[in-house]
Amino acid sequence: MQSLVYRSVVEQEDDVVVSRRRKLSDLADAGIFLSLAPRVDWLLPPLKRTRVSAPFIPLAWENLNRCPSLDSLKDECLVEILSRLDGDKERSVAACVSKRWLWLLANRVDRASPKKPLLDLNVEAGPGDKEDQITVRCVEGDEATDLKLFAMAVGSKGGIGKLSIRSGGAAVSDLGLAAVARHSPNLRALSLWNADNVTDKGLSQIANRCPLLEKLDLFGCPSISDKGISAVAMKCCRLSSLAIESCPAVGDDCLWAVGHFCANLASVSIVDSAMVGDKGVASLLSFPSSSLRRLVLRRLAITDLSAAVVGRYGKTVAELILADLPNVSERGLWTMGCAGGLRRLESLTLAGSWATDLALEAVARGCPSLKRLSLRSADRLTDHGLRRLAGWSPSLESLQLEDCALVALISLGESLRSLSVVRCRGFRDVASSAKLRSSCPLISLTINDCPGFGDAGLVLLGKLCKRVQRLKLVSLPGISDAGLLSFFEDCRETVSLLKKVNLSGCASVTDAAIRALAELHGRSLRVLSLGDCKRITDDGLAAISESCVRLEDVDLSGCAVSDAGVAALATSAAGRDSLGVVSLSGCGGVSGRSLLHLGNLCPRLRGLNLQFCLSVTDQDVASFQNGTGRCDVLF
Template identity: 40%
Template sequence: MEDFTYFLPISSRMDVYCQPSKRVRTNFRIPFDRNDFEEEGKNPSIDDLPDECLFEIFKRLQSGKSRSSCACVSKRWLMLLSSIRRDNEDRGDQELENNGYLTRHLEGKKATDIRLAAIAIGSINHGGLGKLSVKGMNSICRVTNVGLTSIAYGCSTLRALSLWNIASISDEGLLEIAKECHLLEKFDICQCPLISNRALIAIAEGCSNLTVLSIESCPNIGNEGLQAIGRSCPKLESISIKDCSLIGDCGVSSLISSACSSLHKVKLQALNITDFSLAVIGHYGKVLTHLTLCSLKNVSEKGFWVMGNAQALKLLISLTITSCQGVTDVSLGAIGNGCKSLKQMCFRKCSFISDDGLQAFSKATRTLEVLQLDDCNRITISGIIGSLTNHESNLKSLVLVKCSGIKDTTLQSPLLSCGSSLRWLSIRNCTGFGAASLALVGRLCPQLQHLDLVGLYSLTDAVLLPLLESCEGLVKVNLSGCLNLTDESIHTLARLHGATLQLVNLDGCRKITDQSLVAIADNLLVLNELDVSNCAVSDCGLIALSLARHTNLLILSLAGCCGITSRSLPSLERLGKTLVGLNLKGCNSISSSSIEVLVENLWRCDILL
């Protein structure tokens, strides 16, 4: 192995670490003492060179294929190759050849510096890395600044970077990203406690193409970082900030006022901001289309009132407000007056709004298409009917969740035309919503396509049947948790809407038996998803379902159906010709041997056991 020395760089390539005093001869030899290697029981190898020499060799590799081949030799070579910073010319060539086609996602134990280095080296010849997501677990995550530096040096085409739950990375890794990845457009960090304003300022100054920024639970990021983003990122379109204790009015207001010409989406949650920030949003949010405000404890009624009356939110189409005690009837009316283009409105856990505020809002905003009320306990059926009346011609979706203030009443609502636009009705866990309430809302439903009645224990056949008869063509029906419904309702549903129904969910309807499955098999022509989990169905009903002439089922859930036994194996195999998903959890009457046969025969179907 004396010829081993020919692997080393010759001539001018040797002047990296020591300048030769005269021209190097081509027959130059580096003497090796063969006895040294023989004593250790090994032959001389290129891997015996120190890192400095290997680094200089690898730096001169011209093709990405050569670098990838060398990276496969060992982890040591991989990490050395990934630590080589590409010069400007090389990075320019990479951006011309690669458009960032590749997307990579690392999670948990798979998130390591070694894998990031491999991604950095391997993506060069395959379109370039465009999106990278790393979701670690702080206790075992092995991603450090070394891994991020590898990505920075090898992936100048990176356009989206997401880092979640990683306690071992700090500003240094992101500083390298900012220096090398100037095409970055989307930056998302969550639960990264060592990242500070220093990194965010570097990202702002180095990545002026940034359009989407999301920061969550990063305790060392404050106002200075947001101010830098506002100054240096003129293309910013979306900002989401959650649970960052150092961020206050100074940072939020500065960012929004600086990016007012491009900012379309804003989400602020659990921040120490006051009425001042909402006033700035109301004044500068001229191009805002989506606004989400959550858990803003220091914002009062005045802040929401000023935001609405500032009259700048004329392009706003979606507004979500959650757990904000400053939302009252007065501020709600002001929001309605200032947001004339609003189409989607969602209130969650807003305990100070009542029917008066809802009706004032509805009268002011006549373009509303989607209304969702979640855990708003001062809203009654009177407010719901009033809101629906004001939006009869344009409201398409009404969602009510855990609104305990809605009780059955003898209220007589004004008659509404049969041309009501409502397509989606969802009433979930509103325990007071009974026969009278449903009858009132049912007058709005001749064109209803999606019916979602979940957890309504008082719902009976007598209450549901009139609603089913008033609708023209239901497409999706979810009645899960409606314990008092029987086969009569399902018979009527199948008979009236069999030609259009695509989804039926009866999970937990304990009085539903095989008769319902027979009705479904005979009438539902285009059904592709059926859930009869925890119902009183048995093998007989499943046999009838499998013998249906028009079987297009894609997803079938039988979880918790103890009446399904191994006798249903042939029926499940027939249904399996079209199934892509089958849920058999809790079907304890099916033997393990039958399950094995089923898994083997339905290899195309995802079976949950």
């Protein structure tokens, strides 16, 4: 170092004074200059009392410690850099840098296809190494945004396999869908709910970049039309399931493309699409390569012509749902049954007044493989139609009647295993069994909210259906102990005993019927529901505790039980070994003492309902949860 001249700083009356060519003896006073470069010489001319307010720093030194930033690069340069990232982990880390990098990775950088290394046969493949592993993602509500889709598309290892978007409006657009398409070439299933801003452009991106798409669900997408769905049909030849609901811009043209290009199509559901007519349904089914197995047509403007086309060309259809079709009449349903093309139909659901006796008989004749039949709002259906149905459907196993003008249950098929009658206001008891078959292999019986059904009908069903294992009698004021005692006694004669019993809303049922149920079927009963049976007391609960040794779920909501009955239940064999769910909602006689018994004696208890139990306090529930943290309490 050459001669380095230091300046001495002298404080004099709060002023800084620089002396003439005088070296500083104290290095601490000269600390502000020690950070200068070692080869810099300073020579200050003689000055006379100069005030110094800050140390002198050359302007060139301000940029010595400044690091260059990639943000100063243009998008084209940054895309070139980001495209060279090899691996999902590196892309995910880069996407976390800023929103700009995330946007570029999602929209400007294609997911590379790295070369797969040779497999080491000496190493066993782990669960993460399987090629058939599919990434499933679902975004709902406020989380359904384009930015969220960017992050999911870039961060998912190998891309997204199944994606469900339940948006609340305009938060998701074509940009987000394009990012998913760009980074998920192996996308198999896509569901869009209420995506107002997703148009044909975004769906076309999926079609162009996701050729393996197999399932497409569109619900409430007003901006998607025939053009977008046609693009998917032409580019995604593996499409096997298509669901369209509340898409007003979708019409007949896309159904022609789906029927023509999608040879593997197995399920189609079209609901509430006003522009879909007979032409679209005919185009969908009339192609020789059609392999459709499931068809749903609801709330459409189709006519009898579509029903006839379904009956003629639905040769591979196994499940058919026709509901809320105002322009379809009895004639259309009769033609569908007589066309002879539904020989493989196994499940049929009809909702509408056009399901009459004549039409139903034609359907039963034309569908010999029919196993499950569901009728809703069939106001013109009578006993004669049911009798003809039972005669022409030898393989019928399940029958559901809802909101039908059913007069009486007069015929049950020889193979019927499940019967459900819901809200049939005209349902009445049958006094004679002369017209009925001798037996029926019924396993599940449900009668719900049928005011005309009483003890006489229940006694008759008990004599005919002695193999019932699941009994559901809900909101039947005409049911009393007499009918239940006869039914329980008849079901006891066979090896199969009752396993699930639901008597909710049967206000006339008392402890006597429950005691008979426990004595006759206690060893097989697993689930018992007695909600709003206000005449059930501790005596009935004591009978349940003594005999029902395998009880797993019991509902006593609204019953007149108290702590004594709950204590008996908790100390029973079922309480110690199998009891898992107990509902005591609205039981005014239940207090904190019941929680002590349940907590100490029921080790398998995992669910407890204590709503509207006024005698139970917050402290009781807190103590119970502290003692049994495994049980979920609804209070």
